[in-house]
Amino acid sequence: MPYHCDFSPGQKIYLDNPGSITLITLVSAGVGQQQQSSTQVHTGPWTETPQIARVSNGVLLRCVAAQGTFFWQIQGMQIEAAPTTAWVADQATPMQATELAPSPIAPMPPMPPMAPMQMGDMQMSSNPMTLRMGKMTLGLGTPAVNTPKFCTQCGAAIAQGDRFCGSCGRQLP
Ligand SMILES: [Zn+2]
Known part of the structure; x- marks a missing residue:
């Protein structure tokens, strides 16, 4: 089950535990573009819900996993291992489970708006069904x-x- 946290406007942290690794992904949605960076650490499966703590210069993550307790510090788009002493338990909150894991592929740029349909010189009528566009007439039936x-x-x-x-x-006549 992946977890996520919005830690500043436009910036999200995703945490996932596929197999025996912890996958940390930072997604920063700036104006017109999206940046993504991720780190994988071999931790073993998590044994507790990962926690997040806000600190003055970013956020701290804490994962309790089969191979021990891991801490990371996130500043901007940097993910670094943090010392145990950096953890501030009274600031910590459990991360929220999410279905919205980031896709490993960069998202498609937004589609340009569609040109409006040219309906000016077009008429439709029924019985018999005909469609007239300019000088061309399509007819169905007799x-x-x-x-x-x-x-x-x-x-x-x-x-x-x-x-x-x-x-x-x-x-x-
Ligand atoms: Zn006559």
Whole structure:
């Protein structure tokens, strides 16, 4: 189970215990970039929840593990072993368990904002489903049928292309 602590604005400490090592990772999220440094120490599995103590020049970590009690001092992005005498038990708090272990790969830069969709010259209609974009029309289903024509004089149906009404002989427009 990894542990983490926010120890200053934009800076986090992650502690993990994979196998028999203690992995300490510092992540500093500055403006526009992220720095990460980590240290591995062979400690054996932890036997207690790691503790953290704030001191005047940074923070101290304490891990009780199978191979003894380990102390580290963190200043900025530096992780160094600290002497036992540096530990201030009355300032110590247990670290918080976290699911958010840092990924070993640098995070992707944020995606640039997407350009707005060009929807200007586009129309959609249904029944029949058509999509018109500029001069192009996509249609689904039956193709559009020309509206049937009828003679304005006698009302007889007129075939497409006829120039005269087949019933009354009126000239068609
Ligand atoms: Zn007619």
